[in-house]
Amino acid sequence: MIESILFIVLALLALASAVVAVISKNLVTSIISAGLVSLLASLLYLLMSAPDVAMTEAAIGSSLATIIFFYVLNRIRAKEDSRD
Numbered sequence: 837m838i839e840s841i842l843f844i845v846l847a848l849l850a851l852a853s854a855v856v857a858v859i860s861k862n863l864v865t866s867i868i869s870a871g872l873v874s875l876l877a878s879l880l881y882l883l884m885s886a887p888d889v890a891m892t893e894a895a896i897g898s899s900l901a902t903i904i905f906f907y908v909l910n911r912i913r914a915k916e917d918s919r920d
Contacts, residue, residue: 850877853870853872853873867909868902871897874902878890
């Protein structure tokens with residue numbers, strides 16, 4: 837019973853984060869929301885007894901992808917500043 841409620845809450849939080857990532861006009865907010873979706877997905881995978889998939893999602897989806905997005909955003913902003 838508790839697992840079902842936790843599963844539904846995590847799924848709704850992931851859905852809300854995905855909507856924020858799509859709707860937000862601020863790139864930083866979108867990147868953080870997308871990382872949160874991946875983090876919540878990894879928790880859902882863990883609840884579904886798939887720890888290997890959960891670890892992969894947490895490592896790649898939540899951590900590495902978010903870091904790469906911020907790195908690229910920083911490079912784009914640096915290039916725009918050098919043009920001015």
